[in-house]
Amino acid sequence: MTPSIPFKENISFLLTNRIPRRWATLLMGWFSGIEQPIVRSLSIALWRALSDLDLSDAKKQRFDSLQDCFTRELKDGARPIDADPAVMVSPCDGIVGACGRVDSGTVLQAKGFPYSLMDLLGDRSLVRHYRNGSYATLRITPTMYHRFHAPHDCKVEQVTYISGDTWNVYPIALRRVENLFCKNERAIIQCRLADSGALITLVPVAAILVASIRLHFLDVLLHLRYRGPNVIPCDASFEKGEEMGWFQHGSTIIAFAPEGIQLDASIREGRRMRVGEPLFRKP
Helix, strand or coil: CCHHHHHHHHHHHHHHHHEEEEEEHHHHHHHHCCCCHHHHHHHHHHHHHHCCCCCCCCCCCCCCHHHHHHHCCECCCCCCCCCCCCCCCCCCCCEEEEEEEEEECEEEECEEEEEHHHHHCCCCCHHHCCCCEEEEEEECCCCCCEEEECCCEEEEEEEEEEECCCCCCCCCCCCCCCCCHHHHHHEEEEEEECCCCEEEEEECCCCCCCCCCEEECCCCCCCCCCCCCEEEEEEECCCCCCCCEEEEEEEEEEEEEEECCECCCCCCCEEEEECCEEECCHH
């Protein structure tokens, strides 16, 4: 008999959150980078056999390592970008978790589990900026495409890196671990829209087995061994849909928009999103 999804989630939670998460994450970072042909081929074959991994839209079918497969590029045109100038698109493939309006500086990681923007962002001016705004949490599963893209024509003004834990971000963990996103390692990417000047913030949140967050416009890897600086001024311009960086495994991106910019009407909890599909919409 096939185990139920809750049972599988419980096993995953026990296996990944009752072990030394930091060391497991560092070990995965080392192992996934091994380019020895037998190790590489067996690792990818086992991954495909035990999951719904689909590489049909990958730019290449032969990979140097497991990590190379995790961070694969896609064929040109595999993710059409919505051209409507009023639309801010999803920065990543993912499953919509909690979403909606920011309620007096508080948002949800799961039903009944609120957390404060101050705990997540650590910046009072950003908290004020999104006090009555909108947000969406996009969970990137391990088999999904792991690169993320600009939601609109924009300029990245600042990145703040916050070191932390590496809790599993599966739904069962979000229902059990309070303030999980605020505890995990994360980067806070402030993006100024080119046309309106509105500030959109993307928060890639790392998780167990995520070896690093790579941003194309920084010459450092953001990972558990990174020691600063924590606040990094930037001046990097991106066109809508242009690649910004990647996770070295699945994780989560939380996107915030200020008051006046609404979630697209199609956004709902549980929806599977792809890069380039409408996420927010300007009036």
